[in-house]
Amino acid sequence: xxxxxxxxxxxxxxxxxxxxxxxxxxxxxxxxxxxxxxxxxxxxxxxxxxxxxxxxxxxxxxxxxxxxxxxxxxxxxxxxxxxxxxxxxxxxxxxxxxxxxxxxxx
Amino acid sequence: xxxxxxxxxxxxxxxxxxxxxxxxxxxxxxxxxxxxxxxxxxxxxxxxxxxxxxxxxxxxxxxxxxxxxxxxxxxxxxxxxxxxxxxxxxxxxxxxxxxxxxxxxx
Numbered sequence: 001x002x003x004x005x006x007x008x009x010x011x012x013x014x015x016x017x018x019x020x021x022x023x024x025x026x027x028x029x030x031x032x033x034x035x036x037x038x039x040x041x042x043x044x045x046x047x048x049x050x051x052x053x054x055x056x057x058x059x060x061x062x063x064x065x066x067x068x069x070x071x072x073x074x075x076x077x078x079x080x081x082x083x084x085x086x087x088x089x090x091x092x093x094x095x096x097x098x099x100x101x102x103x104x105x106x
Numbered sequence: 107x108x109x110x111x112x113x114x115x116x117x118x119x120x121x122x123x124x125x126x127x128x129x130x131x132x133x134x135x136x137x138x139x140x141x142x143x144x145x146x147x148x149x150x151x152x153x154x155x156x157x158x159x160x161x162x163x164x165x166x167x168x169x170x171x172x173x174x175x176x177x178x179x180x181x182x183x184x185x186x187x188x189x190x191x192x193x194x195x196x197x198x199x200x201x202x203x204x205x206x207x208x209x210x211x212x
Binding site for chain 2: 001002008014017020048050051053057083087090091093098100101102103105
């Protein structure tokens with residue numbers, strides 16, 4: 001569940017959101033977008049959690065793969081519905097991963 | 107709750123974790139670290155959610171302020187307890203925020 005990303009550098013998209021009260025198949029859309037992202041060129045990993053505030057981090061090879069994912073037709077349609085129906089507010093940060101480290105209990 | 111960060115560039119620390127079954131005042135420590143981080147030089151924002159997987163993103167003016175926060179005595183002690191008691195595994199990514207945008211429903 002913790003993204004198994006390669007050695008940096010690469011890019012991440014941090015997406016933080018607050019939902020409206022409206023459901024309209026939100027979780028089906030979110031699951032579908034996670035599945036679709038995994039099939040895109042340059043996709044490196046995906047993590048998501050919601051506890052009131054939702055945080056999704058996706059990892060990508062480069063800015064070009066992020067742009068192509070943004071232009072994906074199904075993703076563009078879902079983002080339109082997100083603004084219209086599902087999200088009260090959100091913020092997106094695009095960042096270049098410079099270093100990483102991890103810990104596994106023995 | 108969505109971090110109100112300034113115009114890029116600046117830095118983020120993405121911390122993703124899986125917990126052990128042990129409690130030992132985990133939530134008191136997490137709350138204290140969030141409060142303490144806010145008082146540090148260069149701190150710009152903080153977001154956290156756990157849904158099985160925990161994701162915390164903190165935002166910082168520069169790499170120097172991240173290093174100083176890492177060297178903070180109380181934070182260093184909490185990280186030691188994290189490895190010993192609270193976390194089964196975690197991963198940390200340090201990233202330079204290049205662009206951001208946000209959405210607010212009218």
